[in-house]
Amino acid sequence: MRAIAKSSLLQSSIRMFIIAACIILGGFIAIYENRSNAKIIAKEYFQCYLRSDFKEMYKYVDIEETDNVNYEMFKKKLKNEKTQVTFADYTVSKAVKKKGFSLVTVSYTNGYTNKKEKLSIKLVKKRVANSIFPKWKVLLDDSIVENVEFKTVSGENFMLDGKKLTPNDSVTEKDDSGNEIKYDIYKIDKIFSGAHDCYLDSTYTESTFKKKIEKDGEIIDLKNESRTLKDEYNQGLEKDINDFIVAFFNAQKDKSGYKSVSGYFSDGAQQALKNEYKKVRKILYKKDFETDIDSSLYVIDSFDLSDVKTHIINFNSKGELGLIARCSYSFSVKSDTSKDDLNFSSYVSEYEGSYDCDFNLRVQYDENNKKYIVTSIEITNNEK
Known part of the structure; x- marks a missing residue:
């Protein structure tokens, strides 16, 4: 049992x-x-x-x-x-x-x-x-992009999403004026798609912005991103550029010639200054250029210049700032009655004009003299 x-x-x-x-x-x-x-x-x-x-x-x-x-x-x-x-x-x-x-x-x-x-x-x-x-x-393969490159001007520091990056390579290219500019290349193997925080920092400038990354193999060129001047350089730049433009037009009014403003320019930019000075002179004194008479028969009767607005465009590896100084000017011109010329009466004519004007400049800070020097100039005038 x-x-x-x-x-x-x-x-x-x-x-x-x-x-x-x-x-x-x-x-x-x-x-x-x-x-x-x-x-x-x-x-x-x-x-x-x-x-x-x-x-x-x-x-x-x-x-x-x-x-x-x-x-x-x-x-x-x-x-x-x-x-x-x-x-x-x-x-x-x-x-x-x-x-x-x-x-x-x-x-x-x-x-x-x-x-x-x-x-x-x-x-x-x-x-x-x-x-x-x-x-x-x-x-997450659809959310990740591969082999992305960022290109910045050499001499600038680059931070991506709060991390300072070290360049992997560099290249030298020519700008629109034929000047050789060196660029740093930053290579990213993998990164999430979408908007990323970017920060550029140079001696004079800084820039904070977002950049969208969307596809594999994308090359993102940052040279034309808007820069702002650091506080310690900002006031000096606006003053120096404003002083130069006022002096430039004063030289046109009193006919003192381009050499009277040559002190604002580097040695290598003197010829460009001469060419651009003549370009504006042909607008202000156009009647002189329509005659065969060598002497100037006309004088500026009135001249108004608007406030100058300066916009930073970029920074290059030479330590130069690229900028546009924008202004407007209007004027009236009359014959110079002090001239004693037998043929003068044939050319007597009064006229006026009004223009928007862009000074496309490259400038460099002179540490010794604590001021900006113009290293490149091109002036665009658009009649209003």
Whole structure:
């Protein structure tokens, strides 16, 4: 009897063990089936996005981290994107098998635009450490661009998303005037697509702006990004340029010649000054240039010059600032009655004019004399 009782107890224990094992196994299977459903994983990932739980989102992604592809950059990208969209409602599609991944589509209404939009979530099964079963991971390949280059003028420091970069290469090119300019090249292997914070810093200038990166192999030229002068140089530049332009037009009015303003220019820019001075003189004293008489028969009767507005354009590797000084001037001209010329009466004529004027300049700061020197000049006059 005892043997029968022991046998019955053993069988009962085995049955209980089998039942417990089945329950546990069933639980594992249920968990696996749940976690093996790409739609469920995509929905959880998207719900993290809705509540801005970027740290939890990052646990779902399949990513190989670099200096520019990491959690901080991931969070920054998504934060920027969320400023452009609100989700009034959404639906999550079933997973569709594609070559190498499964695709889940989230359809929603953008509350800002009231338009229907879609978000594609790619998933792939991956074996991960400390897990019996493979897990669905979100692929970010559509959000990452590769082999991007930034080009800046040598002599400027470049920061991308708050990190100072070291140039990988340099090239020398000619500008529109034929001058050789050296540029630094910064190469980025991988980076998230979208807008990135950029900062340029040189001896005189600085510039903060955003740059959008959208495709592989993109070359982003920063030489024409707007620069602002640092405070310690700003007032001096505006004063020096204003003083030069006033002196330039005063020399035209009193006919003292281009040499009277040559002190504002470098030695290499004297010929350019002479050419541009003559260009403006032909506007102010056009009647003189229409005659064969060598002497000047006309004088400026009235002259008005607007305030000069200076705009920084760029900075080059020679330490020169490129800028446009913009102004307007109007004038009237009369015959010079002090001239005693037998043929003078044939040329007596009064006229007036009004022009918008751009001084396209390159300037360099002279540390010894604490002032800016013009190294290049080209003047554009547009009649109003």
